[in-house]
Amino acid sequence: MSKKDSSRRWMREHINDKFVKNAKKAGYRSRAVYKLIEVINKEKFIKPGNKVIDLGAAPGSWSQMAIKAVGKSGQVIANDILNIKPIDGIDFLQGDFTENSVYEALLNLTMNQKVNVVLSDIAPNISGQPSVDIPKSMYLCELALDIAIKSLTPSGYFFVKVFQGDGFDMFVESCRTYFSYVTIHKPKASRTRSKEVYLLANKLKPAKLM
Numbered sequence: 001m002s003k004k005d006s007s008r009r010w011m012r013e014h015i016n017d018k019f020v021k022n023a024k025k026a027g028y029r030s031r032a033v034y035k036l037i038e039v040i041n042k043e044k045f046i047k048p049g050n051k052v053i054d055l056g057a058a059p060g061s062w063s064q065m066a067i068k069a070v071g072k073s074g075q076v077i078a079n080d081i082l083n084i085k086p087i088d089g090i091d092f093l094q095g096d097f098t099e100n101s102v103y104e105a106l107l108n109l110t111m112n113q114k115v116n117v118v119l120s121d122i123a124p125n126i127s128g129q130p131s132v133d134i135p136k137s138m139y140l141c142e143l144a145l146d147i148a149i150k151s152l153t154p155s156g157y158f159f160v161k162v163f164q165g166d167g168f169d170m171f172v173e174s175c176r177t178y179f180s181y182v183t184i185h186k187p188k189a190s191r192t193r194s195k196e197v198y199l200l201a202n203k204l205k206p207a208k209l210m
């Protein structure tokens with residue numbers, strides 16, 4: 001399919017998509033919010049008062065949802081390489097998450113306290129070539145796992161988008177090394193043809209606590 005044809009198909013699907021319509025009606029910035037909402041409704045992993053890190057947050061629908069879920073006593077720290085329109089109550093840090101300075105600044109924003117949830121919907125710019133896109137995405141997932149291991153409370157949750165392909169099984173295995181429970185989810189809002197799935201990991205194994 002040519003680039004022009006696939007853009008047309010994307011536009012047609014976007015206009016008719018029920019998740020796009022619902023997001024618009026509910027004031028969310030992206031249909032992506034329904035991927036998070038489906039798994040939260042099932043697994044109840046963001047609670048009032050929680051501290052949450054949201055990686056790859058732009059345009060901000062997951063952060064909008066997370067701040068509602070944690071309420072005034074909680075905290076949401078969001079990061080993206082792109083800027084976002086401010087969201088009430090969100091501590092936003094713009095910068096490339098793969099850079100050490102950004103990584104350290106994120107941890108500083110938690111005031112060196114452990115967090116309850118690390119979310120990552122990070123996706124690299126997709127070139128359409130799986131041999132390029134999948135390794136890039138795996139690298140971002142590995143970094144997100146690293147920040148999760150370092151910043152989560154023992155009972156914390158790590159929720160991350162992963163693309164199925166080379167390195168997928170190894171990434172799941174790494175998560176199983178660090179966490180007691182690991183489950184894979186394909187929310188309804190995630191397009192069937194997309195290779196993305198969401199991994200939810202919970203309870204750091206005591207020997208792996210940092």
Ligand SMILES: C[S@@+](CC[C@H](N)C(=O)[O-])C[C@H]1O[C@@H](n2cnc3c(N)ncnc32)[C@H](O)[C@@H]1O
Pocket residue numbers: 029030032033055056057058059060061062063079080081082095096097098121122123124125
């Ligand atoms: C699918 S979007 C996230 C959508 C978001 N969860 C929402 O609900 O609005 C993926 C994001 O990952 C970000 N991203 C990609 N590489 C990044 C990096 N190295 N550092 C920070 N953000 C990055 C992109 O800029 C993009 O906004």
